[in-house]
Structure formats: C-alpha cells, structure tokens
Amino acid sequence: MTHFKQRILSRTLLLPLFLFFLLAPSPAAGARISVLFLGDLHSQLLPVSLKTNKTTVFFGGLVHGAGLLAKEKAAEPDSLILQGGDAVSGITWLHFSGEPEFSALAAAGVQAMLLGNHEFNYGPEHLKRGLSFSSIPVLSSNLTFDDWELAERVSRHVILKSGDTSVGVFGLASPNLSAQASPGPRVHIDRNLEDVSVKMIRELREKGAEAIIALSRLTREENANLASSLEGVHAILGGSSNEETPNALFVQGPNGWETLLAESGAYGAFIGKLALTISEGRTDREKTSWKLLRVTPQSGRHPEVERIASSFENRLNEALISTVGIFENYVDGRSSTVRGGESSLGNFICDALRWRFKTDIGMINGGGIRGDRVFPAGNISWKTLMEILPYNNPVYIVSLKGSQLRQILELSAGALKGGENDHYDPNTRPHTGAFLQLSGLRVEYSLKGEPSLVEADGKLIRWGNRLRSLSVFSDGEWRPLDDDRVYTVAVNSWTAGGGDRLFVFAEGTTEKTDIRDIDAVAEYLMSRKDKTVRFGKDGRIRITDS
Known part of the structure; x- marks a missing residue:
C-alpha cells in the first residue's frame, strides 16, 4: 500500500470517529x-x-x-x-x-x-x-x-x-x-x-x-x-x-x-x-x-x-559469579593491546555487536574495553564480563556513507602511537582509547603516514593519510568499500555521539537501541555451541611501518 493510500485510509477511519465523538458521552466539565x-x-x-x-x-x-x-x-x-x-x-x-x-x-x-x-x-x-x-x-x-x-x-x-x-x-x-x-x-x-x-x-x-x-x-x-x-x-x-x-x-x-x-x-x-x-x-x-x-x-x-x-x-x-560461557584459550585484554592493533578480544566484542544488531559493521573504541589484564581460559562469569565492559553503554546503530567510514578510520589511525618522528600530543590527536576494533571491515594502516589532528572540542586541524586500504564483507565476500553506499554500524553510545574526537560519527543517522553492550556480548556468547569461544586474530587490522 502506498503512503498516499495509507493516509486516505487513515482519514476515512478518522471521519466516523469524529462523528462518534459528537454522540459519545463526555465527562462533566472540569473532570x-x-x-x-x-x-x-x-x-x-x-x-x-x-x-x-x-x-x-x-x-x-x-x-x-x-x-x-x-x-x-x-x-x-x-x-x-x-x-x-x-x-x-x-x-x-x-x-x-x-x-x-x-x-x-x-x-x-x-x-x-x-x-x-x-x-x-x-x-x-x-x-x-x-x-x-x-x-x-x-x-x-x-x-x-x-x-x-x-x-x-x-x-x-x-x-x-x-x-x-x-x-x-x-x-x-x-x-x-x-x-x-x-x-x-x-x-x-x-x-x-x-x-x-x-x-x-x-x-x-x-x-x-x-x-x-x-x-x-x-x-x-x-x-x-x-x-x-x-x-x-x-x-x-x-x-x-x-x-x-x-x-x-x-x-x-x-x-x-x-x-x-x-x-x-x-x-x-x-x-x-x-x-x-x-x-x-x-x-x-x-x-x-x-x-x-x-x-x-x-x-x-x-x-x-x-x-x-x-x-x-x-x-x-551469587548470580554474578555464575558461568555465562567458556573461554577456550586466554585472551589479552591489556590496554596496550586493545588500543594498539588488532585484538582477539576486540574481534569477539565487535563480532557480537554485528551479529546482535544485524549491521554491516561492528565497532568498539579501545577505551571502551577495560580490565587491562590477560583473562585466563576457563569458565567466564558475569563479573568478568562486567570487568571487560563496565560502562554498560547502550548500543546505537549509525548509518554512514563509505566516505564517512574512511574518515572515521583515518581518525582511528591517528590515535596510534608509533612511526618515525611521531611525537604524540594528546592536545591535538585522538586519544589512544579512540582506536577502533572492528568487525565486517579489513583495514591496513601505515605508521609512516601523517596522523589526523583534531582539537579537544572535536574541530579538525588536518586529515592524516595513514589509511592505506579498506574493504568490507558484503554478500559473502570481501569487497572494496563503496564511498557512496550507506553502511550500518553497531557502536556504543559514547562513540556514536562523536566521543574521543571521532566527530564524524555524529554526522551519521543514528538509531538508538535500549540494549547494552554487555548484554549483546553475553547473548552472543550464550548462543555459541557449548557457550564456548576460542579467541584468535584473522588479519582484519594490519599495521605497517612502510
């Protein structure tokens, strides 16, 4: 049914309703x-x-x-x-x-x-x-x-x-x-x-x-x-x-x-x-x-x-120490790992977001993953998940053009420390916690490139050129990102609002959900066979010095 026909039908329904109001009893004046x-x-x-x-x-x-x-x-x-x-x-x-x-x-x-x-x-x-x-x-x-x-x-x-x-x-x-x-x-x-x-x-x-x-x-x-x-x-x-x-x-x-x-x-x-x-x-x-x-x-x-x-x-x-799932192997949750390159823990969290919200892409800022330690293999409780994701952020779905995603990933690369003559200045660079873990994307960054510079209030000083290649998983295969296509990204509310100087997120169209990041991850873990996950890397984020 077309939108026009729907409006005509609605107005047709409203007419007898209006006539009904004329005949229906009303409460006493001043009820x-x-x-x-x-x-x-x-x-x-x-x-x-x-x-x-x-x-x-x-x-x-x-x-x-x-x-x-x-x-x-x-x-x-x-x-x-x-x-x-x-x-x-x-x-x-x-x-x-x-x-x-x-x-x-x-x-x-x-x-x-x-x-x-x-x-x-x-x-x-x-x-x-x-x-x-x-x-x-x-x-x-x-x-x-x-x-x-x-x-x-x-x-x-x-x-x-x-x-x-x-x-x-x-x-x-x-x-x-x-x-x-x-x-x-x-x-x-x-x-x-x-x-x-x-x-x-x-x-x-x-x-x-x-x-x-x-x-x-x-x-x-x-x-x-x-x-x-x-x-x-x-x-x-x-x-x-x-x-x-x-x-x-x-x-x-x-x-x-x-x-x-x-x-x-x-x-x-x-x-x-x-x-x-x-x-x-x-x-x-x-x-x-x-x-x-x-x-x-x-x-x-x-x-x-x-x-x-x-x-x-x-x-x-008692429930907080009950088992949610099982880690088959240890996983490195140290800050230096989740903020400095591909992280198997970051992969798992972003995969969970993309799975739960059926989006093209899942992302989480490295600063949103806490704990700062290596988590051992074995039974995992709610208490452990709360240590990893303590902020209980709601997840938002942001629709962005491919060209905007390129800009976001260039900002993410600007949060990386390293490379020749890289004098990291927190006053003009995205914070290290702005580095994004990913699902549904493959990227390559070069630390030889110039980092993006952004003022504390989110105002761009200059774009960097660290992003060297970018592809997206679409229709069962990896394809080059289309700058004109709109992609959906599941991300926490902090990042969706442009937090950590990732200001381009705020330019997208945002759909709020009431589901918290920890609940999405727990649901994903519990949906897996035997509630078990084996952590690993697959090369979705590559960082070179050349």
Missing part, C-alpha cells in the same frame, strides 16, 4: 484525572549510587519510588499508577525471569504497564515466565502473538477508574522492536501506528472511556507525529529516549485537538505526575499540568518492595 507515571525502570529496585567528588549520592530505584507513590496515592486516592515499559533489563532479568521486578511493581500499586523492548531481550518464553509473577494488566495494542498464552496475557487496552471518570489506556510497542530486542518470528508488529490508535480510541470510547491515555515506546519524533494525526488521545506518556521531560509538550491534531506528550526518564529517578483536566471532552490546557517528582532516600521506603529487593540482592551476588 480532573491524576496519573502517576513510572518510566523505564531497567530492573533498578534499589537506589542508584553516584559518586561526585568525595560524596556518594543515592537516587531513583523502586524502593524509594514506591515510597513516593504511596505518599502521593495517600494524598490523592483516585490517582492512577502506570508504568511505561522496559521495567526489566540485564542480569537481573536474565537470571530471575522478572520475579523481583514484576512482583515489586505489583506491590507498588501499578495498575497497568506497557510491554517495552527489554521485555523481549531473551525471547517470548522468558517473557511469559516473567509475567506469571504479576497480575498487572500488560498492554500492547500493535503486537499480536502466535503463542496463545501470551495472546491471553497481553491486552490491547484497559479501562481504569479515576474517581468517577473512566480512563482508557492502550500501549504502543516500537515499530523497530525486532531490531532492538528478540521478539522472534511468532510475535507480529503492526507498524501502522495511526490506524492502530484510531481503532483503540474507537473501542475504548464504545466501552465508556471518557479520557484516553497512550503508553508509548516510540521516539519523541514518532510520538509527536502520531499526536499530530490523531483526535481522541488526551496524553501520550513515555517513549524510548530514557530521558525525562521537565515540561510537557502539547501537540495539535485534527480539528484543534491537543495531545499532551511527556516522559519521566529511567531507573526510577523521577515519578511523573500528570494532572489532566478535561472540559467538554477535550484537554483543558490551562488547567492541565505535568511535573517531575524526584526520587531520593527522603521519599521514604516501601516495606514490601524493600523486602523483595533485599532478598534478590543476595541472590544477585
């Missing part, structure tokens, strides 16, 4: 609905600790977040409590199948929650086990399931009561879910978000909903575009940015309809509080407010959530 919204929890039950100078600051986490929710609920008993997906993440989600997170959210009083991306990180069967620990209504309006148990457990929408007002809630999964997680072939995504939303609005209105809220895993741009095309949704809460919005955005749709957009960020650092006033069926913008409530130890504790968190904290410590 007020209070919503407490919890964003991406990422399994953070206990507070986050952050060391600044010599002081350790604690914030976020559901133990204190639930304490704050309880206080707000006591002050306004009619408040609804909603959660916007990505409640789970990482090792806690993998090892305990959601029991601590979903049990704690139920104890905190959450009345409806969205399926996010992380919920699918370990496949639908893992998700089913997680959902068995809670009776909270779980929403996704644009996903359908071949698995009958998931189909029965996940609802398209739900109607909740806030005082005398019926509030309809539906949820939208990311149209890029398959690239960001592992839903598998038996989970089907409807990417026509406008048509899905129109159907949800109609169904909810037919069931008596007087106010409608959408929970979203979309990008901010997708949220805004959707809101501009809809009439009937009063608020869209959440998104995929992992960042909070101090001020709500109002987007105008058809017939002057206004939809509020807001997010409350990640790790339970904030609870979003929406005071939604509806007059004659529409949002009363002047009497509607959104604010962020900061979660700190002063917010109070929730006894049951704290009990759940504490019991699993001890079990998590």
Whole structure:
C-alpha cells in the first residue's frame, strides 16, 4: 500500500470517529484525572549510587519510588499508577525471569504497564515466565502473538477508574522492536501506528472511556507525529529516549485537538505526575499540568518492595559469579593491546555487536574495553564480563556513507602511537582509547603516514593519510568499500555521539537501541555451541611501518 493510500485510509477511519465523538458521552466539565507515571525502570529496585567528588549520592530505584507513590496515592486516592515499559533489563532479568521486578511493581500499586523492548531481550518464553509473577494488566495494542498464552496475557487496552471518570489506556510497542530486542518470528508488529490508535480510541470510547491515555515506546519524533494525526488521545506518556521531560509538550491534531506528550526518564529517578483536566471532552490546557517528582532516600521506603529487593540482592551476588560461557584459550585484554592493533578480544566484542544488531559493521573504541589484564581460559562469569565492559553503554546503530567510514578510520589511525618522528600530543590527536576494533571491515594502516589532528572540542586541524586500504564483507565476500553506499554500524553510545574526537560519527543517522553492550556480548556468547569461544586474530587490522 502506498503512503498516499495509507493516509486516505487513515482519514476515512478518522471521519466516523469524529462523528462518534459528537454522540459519545463526555465527562462533566472540569473532570480532573491524576496519573502517576513510572518510566523505564531497567530492573533498578534499589537506589542508584553516584559518586561526585568525595560524596556518594543515592537516587531513583523502586524502593524509594514506591515510597513516593504511596505518599502521593495517600494524598490523592483516585490517582492512577502506570508504568511505561522496559521495567526489566540485564542480569537481573536474565537470571530471575522478572520475579523481583514484576512482583515489586505489583506491590507498588501499578495498575497497568506497557510491554517495552527489554521485555523481549531473551525471547517470548522468558517473557511469559516473567509475567506469571504479576497480575498487572500488560498492554500492547500493535503486537499480536502466535503463542496463545501470551495472546491471553497481553491486552490491547484497559479501562481504569479515576474517581468517577473512566480512563482508557492502550500501549504502543516500537515499530523497530525486532531490531532492538528478540521478539522472534511468532510475535507480529503492526507498524501502522495511526490506524492502530484510531481503532483503540474507537473501542475504548464504545466501552465508556471518557479520557484516553497512550503508553508509548516510540521516539519523541514518532510520538509527536502520531499526536499530530490523531483526535481522541488526551496524553501520550513515555517513549524510548530514557530521558525525562521537565515540561510537557502539547501537540495539535485534527480539528484543534491537543495531545499532551511527556516522559519521566529511567531507573526510577523521577515519578511523573500528570494532572489532566478535561472540559467538554477535550484537554483543558490551562488547567492541565505535568511535573517531575524526584526520587531520593527522603521519599521514604516501601516495606514490601524493600523486602523483595533485599532478598534478590543476595541472590544477585551469587548470580554474578555464575558461568555465562567458556573461554577456550586466554585472551589479552591489556590496554596496550586493545588500543594498539588488532585484538582477539576486540574481534569477539565487535563480532557480537554485528551479529546482535544485524549491521554491516561492528565497532568498539579501545577505551571502551577495560580490565587491562590477560583473562585466563576457563569458565567466564558475569563479573568478568562486567570487568571487560563496565560502562554498560547502550548500543546505537549509525548509518554512514563509505566516505564517512574512511574518515572515521583515518581518525582511528591517528590515535596510534608509533612511526618515525611521531611525537604524540594528546592536545591535538585522538586519544589512544579512540582506536577502533572492528568487525565486517579489513583495514591496513601505515605508521609512516601523517596522523589526523583534531582539537579537544572535536574541530579538525588536518586529515592524516595513514589509511592505506579498506574493504568490507558484503554478500559473502570481501569487497572494496563503496564511498557512496550507506553502511550500518553497531557502536556504543559514547562513540556514536562523536566521543574521543571521532566527530564524524555524529554526522551519521543514528538509531538508538535500549540494549547494552554487555548484554549483546553475553547473548552472543550464550548462543555459541557449548557457550564456548576460542579467541584468535584473522588479519582484519594490519599495521605497517612502510
């Protein structure tokens, strides 16, 4: 179906919906609905600790977040409590199948929650086990399931009561879910978000909903575009940015309809509080407010959530030393190795990124690989993986032209020390940690060439000429890089933003994912036969003095 036909169909659907609004009952003038919204929890039950100078600051986490929710609920008993997906993440989600997170959210009083991306990180069967620990209504309006148990457990929408007002809630999964997680072939995504939303609005209105809220895993741009095309949704809460919005955005749709957009960020650092006033069926913008409530130890504790968190904290410590996979041989993870040439550890990490995200290329900066030691052969635990990849960076997919990749690799070569008369100056050169490990590429550098020079703020002083040859693995064979072709690169968020003076990355088109580098590597390791890896080099990076 062409884009034009889709728009015509959408407008055809909207016309009877508009007529339905004229006939449907509306809430009394000045109806007020209070919503407490919890964003991406990422399994953070206990507070986050952050060391600044010599002081350790604690914030976020559901133990204190639930304490704050309880206080707000006591002050306004009619408040609804909603959660916007990505409640789970990482090792806690993998090892305990959601029991601590979903049990704690139920104890905190959450009345409806969205399926996010992380919920699918370990496949639908893992998700089913997680959902068995809670009776909270779980929403996704644009996903359908071949698995009958998931189909029965996940609802398209739900109607909740806030005082005398019926509030309809539906949820939208990311149209890029398959690239960001592992839903598998038996989970089907409807990417026509406008048509899905129109159907949800109609169904909810037919069931008596007087106010409608959408929970979203979309990008901010997708949220805004959707809101501009809809009439009937009063608020869209959440998104995929992992960042909070101090001020709500109002987007105008058809017939002057206004939809509020807001997010409350990640790790339970904030609870979003929406005071939604509806007059004659529409949002009363002047009497509607959104604010962020900061979660700190002063917010109070929730006894049951704290009990759940504490019991699993001890079990998590045991899980950290459990085996993820096996290293058949030792691997050199010293800084001088991962920042100075081809590294078998760097090869493995980049292969994992390319495999997990199905991109043309995988890259990691040498400074992103830590540990600075030789890791022995034998069983490998989560603790060891966390030593190698401690930053827990999300992975982004950056689309770049071949010509831009050449520039990036020239900058990477500029981070290499060595060669005749090479007086390395950190003030004008990419840092040694900017040297890139690779997958899907073969490069040759010459230390006889001039290094690229870049100022500390990322401003180019001059291009170097150390890159001598470059090929890409495409359609099963090695081919010369095409300067005009666009390639996809899986890389951590730091590098994707131009960190380490690799400024060309920031010129590409970036797709954010919620998957962390360590999770991608662990998943790759566990997918291998007998969960085993044998490290080695294959000549993908060659460095010469000629």
